[in-house]
Amino acid sequence: MSGIAITFFIIAAVLVWGGLIASIIFLARKPQLDVYPEGSELVSDDD
Amino acid sequence: MATKQHSGEHGTVASRPREQWSGQLGFILSAIGSAVGLGNIWRFPGVAYENGGGAFLIPYLIALVTAGIPILFLDYAIGHRFRGSAPTAFRRLGGKAGKWLESLGWFQVWICIVIAVYYAAVVAWAASYFTFSFDLRWGDDTAGFFQNEFLQTSAPGFSAQFVPAVLIPLVLVWVAVLAVLGSGIAKGVQRANLIFLPLLVVAFLILVVRALFLDGAMTGLDALFTPDFSALGDPSVWIAAYSQIFFSLSIAFGIMITYSSYRNRKANVTAPALVVAFANSSFEIIAGIGVFATLGFFAFQQGVGIDELEGITGVGLSFITFPAIVSQMPGGPLFGALFFGSLVMAGFTSLLSVLQVVSSAFQDKFGISARQASIRVGSALAIVSVLLFSTTTGLITLDTVDQWANNIGIVVAAIASTILVIWVFRKGPELAGHLNAVSTFKVGRIWQLLVGVLAPAVLLYMLIQRIIVLVTEGYEGYPLWYLAVAGWGTIAVILIGAITMTALRWKHDPDDFAPWPSTQALKELKK
Numbered sequence: 001m002s003g004i005a006i007t008f009f010i011i012a013a014v015l016v017w018g019g020l021i022a023s024i025i026f027l028a029r030k031p032q033l034d035v036y037p038e039g040s041e042l043v044s045d046d047d
Numbered sequence: 048m049a050t051k052q053h054s055g056e057h058g059t060v061a062s063r064p065r066e067q068w069s070g071q072l073g074f075i076l077s078a079i080g081s082a083v084g085l086g087n088i089w090r091f092p093g094v095a096y097e098n099g100g101g102a103f104l105i106p107y108l109i110a111l112v113t114a115g116i117p118i119l120f121l122d123y124a125i126g127h128r129f130r131g132s133a134p135t136a137f138r139r140l141g142g143k144a145g146k147w148l149e150s151l152g153w154f155q156v157w158i159c160i161v162i163a164v165y166y167a168a169v170v171a172w173a174a175s176y177f178t179f180s181f182d183l184r185w186g187d188d189t190a191g192f193f194q195n196e197f198l199q200t201s202a203p204g205f206s207a208q209f210v211p212a213v214l215i216p217l218v219l220v221w222v223a224v225l226a227v228l229g230s231g232i233a234k235g236v237q238r239a240n241l242i243f244l245p246l247l248v249v250a251f252l253i254l255v256v257r258a259l260f261l262d263g264a265m266t267g268l269d270a271l272f273t274p275d276f277s278a279l280g281d282p283s284v285w286i287a288a289y290s291q292i293f294f295s296l297s298i299a300f301g302i303m304i305t306y307s308s309y310r311n312r313k314a315n316v317t318a319p320a321l322v323v324a325f326a327n328s329s330f331e332i333i334a335g336i337g338v339f340a341t342l343g344f345f346a347f348q349q350g351v352g353i354d355e356l357e358g359i360t361g362v363g364l365s366f367i368t369f370p371a372i373v374s375q376m377p378g379g380p381l382f383g384a385l386f387f388g389s390l391v392m393a394g395f396t397s398l399l400s401v402l403q404v405v406s407s408a409f410q411d412k413f414g415i416s417a418r419q420a421s422i423r424v425g426s427a428l429a430i431v432s433v434l435l436f437s438t439t440t441g442l443i444t445l446d447t448v449d450q451w452a453n454n455i456g457i458v459v460a461a462i463a464s465t466i467l468v469i470w471v472f473r474k475g476p477e478l479a480g481h482l483n484a485v486s487t488f489k490v491g492r493i494w495q496l497l498v499g500v501l502a503p504a505v506l507l508y509m510l511i512q513r514i515i516v517l518v519t520e521g522y523e524g525y526p527l528w529y530l531a532v533a534g535w536g537t538i539a540v541i542l543i544g545a546i547t548m549t550a551l552r553w554k555h556d557p558d559d560f561a562p563w564p565s566t567q568a569l570k571e572l573k574k
Contacts, residue, residue, distance in 0.1 A: 008101030
């Protein structure tokens with residue numbers, strides 16, 4: 001592989017796979033809100 | 048399933064409580080299973096290579112962020128807020144003055160009906176090729192084997208001559224998919240995805256690692272990732288990027304509306320959507336590496352350049368080029384089994400999601416259970432699928448119907464939903480408020496602009512361009528009468544189906560519903 005092809009492979013890997021890892025970490029750290037709008041006590045939260 | 052009446056205050060859909068995913072993970076894996084389909088494996092690598100190689104990643108990522116993720120958010124917001132199948136959700140979104148918006152939901156359902164009947168056939172082909180891999184049954188002439196021996200393809204038309212080698216696996220695919228569908232969301236669709244998605248990832252990763260050690264693999268990757276920056280000045284490359292993102296993410300034809308309607312009311316909506324979107328693109332990159340490493344090996348064996356290879360996308364790549372490569376490869380049968388096994392699993396989970404749109408819509412409208420919908424509606428679709436796609440004209444019919452259903456049907460549905468929701472019914476602020484009220488990743492005016500302006504503009508350009516090509520040049524040299532029947536006729540069927548279904552009576556009143564959070568609560572949150 002040429003240098004430019006390797007560079008673009010790394011860019012793709014960092015942005016796309018990095019985006020996946022970042023979004024998983026973001027979701028894992030805060031899976032849901034602490035406070036919901038009014039009426040939340042009337043809807044199910046077993047998810 | 049227990050039945051009971053729910054109060055309108057908190058959302059009645061029918062006489063039974065709405066099913067739910069058992070948790071966040073089940074939903075995310077099912078949504079990824081829907082998005083990751085045949086297109087990820089056989090479309091992305093070739094499209095990327097033909098549209099600038101490494102440079103294609105720039106418009107691709109821009110399309111992901113400016114159109115793919117925003118429309119995914121829109122679908123999730125509609126399904127989650129209005130808690131129903133596509134017709135139910137759009138009808139509720141339209142309110143008293145916009146009950147007719149139900150027809151947009153049915154338009155999406157009929158697109159899914161059309162896609163399901165031919166998509167099942169491709170899954171059946173892949174299943175057959177999975178078994179053919181073990182003895183390399185396709186021989187040396189893979190093109191001849193596929194078209195003449197396996198499919199027994201005849202001239203364009205509608206043949207009544209069935210091909211048993213296609214018919215039998217097609218019936219088996221329908222039996223399997225309807226069995227899963229009839230088991231409901233948590234015990235059926237989710238369970239199937241929990242099994243097949245990890246298996247698909249493992250199988251495909253083994254295939255990619257094997258491909259990387261083949262002679263010529265690095266030449267293949269060099270061809271895929273070397274950027275051609277001049278391509279960035281070509282509008283068609285940008286359209287190709289938006290098309291790839293759009294068709295790959297399962298957006299704008301009811302799937303993501305349906306899937307999110309089965310989420311808990313307090314479920315985080317946007318953050319899981321980001322995971323789904325990036326997981327889908329991550330798989331596409333992996334597929335690109337696996338496919339081009341393998342094509343590099345093939346070019347090396349032939350003593351030609353990658354640019355001289357034919358059949359590097361779609362059906363040709365999977366059922367003609369790949370079998371030829373497998374035949375020349377050490378350990379070919381195992382490699383072929385991994386490839387076609389991956390196609391089957393990716394296709395099966397996507398087919399499930401397409402059919403869930405149909406099942407959910409019929410359950411809502413006629414008050415029937417998942418099992419009843421699977422048996423009654425699913426069986427009817429299976430019969431149509433077998434009649435049209437297990438005959439000697441199946442390949443050509445499939446090719447034509449796919450072209451119109453995707454490039455006209457889905458694009459029209461996407462343009463209509465973005466313009467109607469954002470501009471006609473002005474629901475942008477309410478949906479943005481809903482997403483922010485339940486999600487950890489917030490959206491603002493930029494999201495509404497992307498969904499309301501950029502996305503429909505790009506999609507409208509794509510649609511006009513495609514219609515001009517189809518009208519002036521036809522398609523694949525097929526006769527005009529055939530394109531009128533199988534191509535434009537498909538769009539007519541979708542339209543008539545949507546109007547007819549909208550006109551039928553509901554078993555239970557879909558308007559006896561109040562979204563949560565209330566619009567008043569959303570306004571207060573905004574302050």
